[in-house]
Amino acid sequence: MPAIGLQLYTLMNVLEDRPATLARIADLGVTAVEPFRLGRNELPRAARLAEARSLRADIDAAGLTVSSTHARLPDADDPGWFFEEMAEAGVPIAIASTPEALPGFTRDALVSADGVRRYADRFNALAKAAAVHGLRVGYHNHYWEWTRLDDGRYGYDVLWDALDPSIVAEVDLYWAQTAGQVPADVVARLGERVELVHVKDGPAVRGEPQVAAGQGSVALADALDAGRDSIRVHIIEADGIAEGADIFDLVAESVAWLKARRTAAGSPTTVV
16 A cells, blocks of 8 residues: 655744654654655755755654655756765655756746657756665655746646656646646656645645645545556645645645545555
């Protein structure tokens, strides 16, 4: 069964005491976490490695695992420091959360066929270099990737057609629906590449507060069913919640929803 994960950006406002926060989400039933803000090459190497070790120690102490991380990916001419940092943090998959996570590109990298080709070429080269170090890379969508190119195809679809099969698809189900897509169709098209999904719910409208899984309008259940053979981690996330709402309640209710789906399907709720 897929592990129940949490993107730590969800807790960015309550991470002052990281060990206590990680212990609390573990008690709520989360078993894996996805950190963010790794790969910041503006920091000295020693500081990056020290933070990676500290993060891993806190995660280990809470009895959690690292599913993946959102990171600023390295420059092609000097990637070694990045692979060292990922190893220290225990990261198996480094995810580009936006196009600009890859140096030299901006958010509009995927609005033209030439832009998609250049982006895919760089990503493929990075995937090859990362594999030597036992690291995999992946891409996470927002809504803007579903811009139609001159030939009528979506930039998102053309990108995945050009990416090496080793590159992991992390499908953000909320943003896919916000872009006017059917999340289950996105997952089905990408097939076995979809190892990670962001389980996020709400009205699927930009700028509106998000809610616990199962309490909004996103077609989460259909999407998770579509990826039942490939998805390894259901990663709970919320980018923004209503004023006065408790983020830990959202996490707890999302965990409960995921576990209830498994119980209803006759599957055990224990995950590994």
